[in-house]
Amino acid sequence: MAIHLGANQYGKAESRVVRIYRDTPRHQIRDLNVSSALRGRFEDAHITGDQSAVLPTDTQKNTAFAFAKEKGIDSIEEFALTLADHFLEASAAADGARVEIEEYNWERISVDGAGHDHSFVRSGAGIRTTVVNVDGRGDDRKAHVVSGIRALTVLKSTGSEFHGFLKDKYTTLKETDDRILATSLVARWRYDHTDVDWDKSYDEIKSLLLEKFATIHSLALQQTLYGMGEAVLERHPEVAEIKFSAPNKHHFLVDLSPFEVENPGEVFIAADRPYGLIEASVVRDDATDAGSAWHAVPGFC
Amino acid sequence: MAIHLGANQYGKAESRVVRIYRDTPRHQIRDLNVSSALRGRFEDAHITGDQSAVLPTDTQKNTAFAFAKEKGIDSIEEFALTLADHFLEASAAADGARVEIEEYNWERISVDGAGHDHSFVRSGAGIRTTVVNVDGRGDDRKAHVVSGIRALTVLKSTGSEFHGFLKDKYTTLKETDDRILATSLVARWRYDHTDVDWDKSYDEIKSLLLEKFATIHSLALQQTLYGMGEAVLERHPEVAEIKFSAPNKHHFLVDLSPFEVENPGEVFIAADRPYGLIEASVVRDDATDAGSAWHAVPGFC
Amino acid sequence: MAIHLGANQYGKAESRVVRIYRDTPRHQIRDLNVSSALRGRFEDAHITGDQSAVLPTDTQKNTAFAFAKEKGIDSIEEFALTLADHFLEASAAADGARVEIEEYNWERISVDGAGHDHSFVRSGAGIRTTVVNVDGRGDDRKAHVVSGIRALTVLKSTGSEFHGFLKDKYTTLKETDDRILATSLVARWRYDHTDVDWDKSYDEIKSLLLEKFATIHSLALQQTLYGMGEAVLERHPEVAEIKFSAPNKHHFLVDLSPFEVENPGEVFIAADRPYGLIEASVVRDDATDAGSAWHAVPGFC
């Protein structure tokens, strides 16, 4: 019987890199969770145990911290691209590098109505993410950036219907023209290229996603997501496609009739499990080829 | 050998009560996690299994949902007091009732610069809490309210020292006059009475805690907490005492010297475990007796 | 207005101390999570920021690791007592020390039917715990040990009833003489003294708790817990009292009648929230005074 090593990658996950910019008294903070991985021709490491081609995961971690000072962090996308290219230079056996970064949001603490110079509070909605995959070096280099947001929890208390669905023997769900719609959204969008103002693009897409969630009259979570994705593609030519993973966080109307209390859409129980899970993508017809852009991006079909 | 039933309580934990106010097109949302418990003369339930004195936990849950409509939710403190008194009326064997409520914060989604009428995003810093303990009924009734905030994650990137501490054989920590100070604060304050504008008091105390964290030059997390508590007691006569539980979320300066990179307080690693844990309370000298106010309040000495 | 520092303690939480005994080829492993805290006369640290009486939490951590080698780990109770006494010696301002330890269970991996010498798998039910509180030194020393188990998840598929309970306007629960009973048990028992064979006592009490859960015909979770506690006190004179915190992990019978399928106690949905929460203690009539034994023990009334 003959067997072989299949797909593989290795790296250091979840280095919590915190960078303070303190060149002036008004400090700035970038608070990151950095994961890197290399893939390629690492058969010896797996089969014979020879590690001579393996740049240790510990070195990958060291590099992330050192680069936070040496290169700085303009945006998580730029930082991830810089790390990925460096790892490919440092590791001859690697064919590709993957760098995933999450960024946590800090706001300045308000003191007498103004933001404090060096005191911050974790706040805001959602966690910013990026996954960068770079294949090859030099002329063969292909860089892919998939950015996004997760843990963006939104709810609308009306303006959501669900009816006209397929029914079979096991269907008991009642149709409704007014329900709560809520989700903890994960959205990830693939950039068409890397000539992007990353922070600006992120801020605008986040705002647009929220605005569309609010204003689309929903006939189903699927239709809401599609409308959100459509708007992003229409206004952001730099985005080739967008994917959503959206748990339908059910809020069930509570039956208060046993207590002779009416409940016209006012009291709900927020349920944990099970939950609907809607995954969908919206794609530009003339999108560039995705290549390895979605390599090892978690949670998506 | 003789044994007996000792302290006991029972109830329904974590009912996720969501109340929508939709009397006008501009909806309002109160999103709660309600836990209730009764304590008292329940020997039969434990020893012989006779449940005739036991109001089921399922009934406690039903009541929380029904009251969300029948009584409404002006503030979590008011709602908890109403529930506690009701349970003591409904359960003759109970000597005391405890109701704990957490409230999650939703902000209106911004559309064209204005908050949307019925679409919301989970946001803001910290989770509001209250624990109400009521003993007895009628003339013997004593009601205690301990409100607070948890998961209030704050950080200052300078203005924090730690030195001059006790040293022994096992001490290797270096003294510092400039470090990152960060914590995920839990604060709980006991109200002196129940004649309080609950929402206003909460909002002001939260702002004050943040402001003091920002402006106190810290010689230790202990001293920062004391200053925060002192300010609350000074400005809020309705508060009898305040307790803090504050993990010292260590941010260690990364040694970049092996790479010949200087690191003057700019690159840190955020560590998970172990962490320092500082617990302290600040008390008004003439505070009323706490009674059962701190009964089963988690996480405090 | 006059205020003062109230109850306080500080220390290092969750040092993950792993001790390998490798004196022979057949290794042994003790895998601990150690938290320590000191309480006492620390006003200066809080009020003026003077840290001269404060043994750093970092030093407490160092000591836990050093003692794992210097003193060894015979049992978590013995190790916690040793650490607590040491910290009181090292810190003149401390009046009391609290050491909490959790221990994770590893079993030897089975190879050809025998346990391997140095390879282990995390297994077994429940996590062993202890909380030690020591007040004072020398002749005034009082040592308290509260040991226990948490995350002991048990279920019986019959032999559990619940009926005859109090009903009011908000009661809709149906009575039942056959239901699933399940809980994720936390049990903590206070030892009467410290002259105990700790590992043996723990093993026997754990087995007894399981056996009694299995064999008691349950009329309510309260009654099951009381019977379990009673058995422990009857057979373990070294135990003064025992406390339980037991979420009633509801398994609701699923209504399959819409599909014309009968369901005589065979298909259940395991629910997350809300859940009943039963807390109770069983106490020996002639138990010694608890003193500070339950100081800062989480999750109990």
Added chain:
Amino acid sequence: MAIHLGANQYGKAESRVVRIYRDTPRHQIRDLNVSSALRGRFEDAHITGDQSAVLPTDTQKNTAFAFAKEKGIDSIEEFALTLADHFLEASAAADGARVEIEEYNWERISVDGAGHDHSFVRSGAGIRTTVVNVDGRGDDRKAHVVSGIRALTVLKSTGSEFHGFLKDKYTTLKETDDRILATSLVARWRYDHTDVDWDKSYDEIKSLLLEKFATIHSLALQQTLYGMGEAVLERHPEVAEIKFSAPNKHHFLVDLSPFEVENPGEVFIAADRPYGLIEASVVRDDATDAGSAWHAVPGFC
């Protein structure tokens, strides 16, 4: 600009189906977490909001519970295949169905040395998993089964080296010929066909993975994983390939030299983050085509 709906799927996640077999006094329990999803021609649901082709996620949930009684649960693989085929019959618009099931392990509580008839304790190492993907119906039907185990936490206290690795400017890691090797393993193996004794295959593969982890002298986690996978493929012709995702749960030797204490591989700190993350697959040369077998399988490259 033209856009279109891309990959999509929808379903109900995490239905906690508990099935008790009580035909004899010796009950049996199957405790499952069932997630199902459909994919296919659902453009209308997304683009126009027309739900007429959409079998509600609520119906999918109902079916899982009803089938637990109607069809029974012989193994999670069989149950998942049955559900997937049913959903494809019930939903004309679906081209494929995915059913993921986790199963939690319960052992009988020991009473007087024998396992109790109807009382159980959650125990054992690891959680059994399966992901079934079925494409098409009738003659076009293709069924794929990927089974596995997760949360299998293993450790060896010696017999693990790591040296001879690639070094660059950012490398500070010291080489070692004796370290702790620990991981919380996720393994998933793709079956070549569906004519399998599922429970037997799972039990044997689990035992084999543990045995190989124990007995392989490790030169790197990569090499250990390859050896484990190789053994599975050699002894299990029904397995086409196996994939691993293995966090390297670092146990760092603690430097006790400041306290003049030697530490020859005896005291370690178990670290949380960052951690190495090794992902690898071992594939039979003549493996059948994977088709959609790995569709939406989480956590693998």
